[in-house]
Amino acid sequence: MTTITHEQIQYLLDENCCHECEGVGKDKVCVRIEAIAELPSRFGDFHIIAFWNNRDGKEHVAIIKGDVLGAEDVPVRLHSECLTGDVIGSLRCDCRDQLEAALRMIGQMDRGIVLYLRQEGRGIGLTNKIRAYSLQDQGLDTVEANLALGFRDDERDYAVAAHMLMSLKVKSIKLITNNPKKIQQLTDHGIEISDRIPHIMEPNEHNLFYLETKAAKSGHMIDFRGKEHFVEQDDRPIVKGMTEHQIKALYE
Ligand SMILES: [Zn+2]
Numbered sequence: 001m002t003t004i005t006h007e008q009i010q011y012l013l014d015e016n017c018c019h020e021c022e023g024v025g026k027d028k029v030c031v032r033i034e035a036i037a038e039l040p041s042r043f044g045d046f047h048i049i050a051f052w053n054n055r056d057g058k059e060h061v062a063i064i065k066g067d068v069l070g071a072e073d074v075p076v077r078l079h080s081e082c083l084t085g086d087v088i089g090s091l092r093c094d095c096r097d098q099l100e101a102a103l104r105m106i107g108q109m110d111r112g113i114v115l116y117l118r119q120e121g122r123g124i125g126l127t128n129k130i131r132a133y134s135l136q137d138q139g140l141d142t143v144e145a146n147l148a149l150g151f152r153d154d155e156r157d158y159a160v161a162a163h164m165l166m167s168l169k170v171k172s173i174k175l176i177t178n179n180p181k182k183i184q185q186l187t188d189h190g191i192e193i194s195d196r197i198p199h200i201m202e203p204n205e206h207n208l209f210y211l212e213t214k215a216a217k218s219g220h221m222i223d224f225r226g227k228e229h230f231v232e233q234d235d236r237p238i239v240k241g242m243t244e245h246q247i248k249a250l251y252e
């Protein structure tokens with residue numbers, strides 16, 4: 001297995017320190033690599049790369065496995081930050097399971113990238129997400145709770161992700177997703193996608209609701225407490241054992 005070298009790291013940092021471009025997407029998003037370090041983890045040996053961007057003041061990061069510079073067909077997963085799920089292990093969503101499945105998958109590959117995008121609660125922010133949970137506690141369903149809080153700007157997220165991949169000199173990617181529509185959104189921002197890798201998770205005590213929900217209501221799953229499951233990641237996993245009907249319902 002090859003990893004990126006100190007020379008490659010220095011090259012990226014030198015090139016990015018003065019990077020300017022016309023930007024990606026309607027918001028003209030531009031990013032720069034600011035810092036790179038090794039990141040040994042329980043899921044494998046990675047490098048972590050911190051980015052600056054000209055739009056949202058958030059510190060988006062790439063977690064990379066192996067040598068991705070100039071590489072083709074690099075497996076890539078986009079993950080949106082979820083403090084309550086990723087860090088605290090909340091069961092109101094399945095973000096942590098999704099993130100761990102992606103890191104575990106890529107950690108075992110020769111090369112791959114997780115883009116960890118700092119857009120808590122699908123971009124509405126932590127406080128608003130907790131407001132949405134609260135509305136749900138008071139009986140609103142997730143659709144109503146989201147409506148009450150307003151929707152996110154999807155377009156900008158894909159522009160940031162696209163530019164991050166360009167900064168990493170990736171020639172083409174295999175997007176880890178179950179949603180074929182996502183491929184178009186990244187392609188529109190100039191990313192070459194050579195293939196799609198299904199995102200599949202092992203069943204566990206926390207995601208059993210995926211398997212047990214008989215009729216998904218517009219792709220919304222009822223969790224094991226009988227509450228509607230909050231959908232924070234816009235790219236939902238397949239759990240081994242799901243029926244064709246359940247898989248199809250995820251994206252309706
Ligand atoms: Zn740029």
Ligand SMILES: [Zn+2]
Pocket residue numbers: 082084085086092093094095096232233
């Ligand atoms: Zn979450």
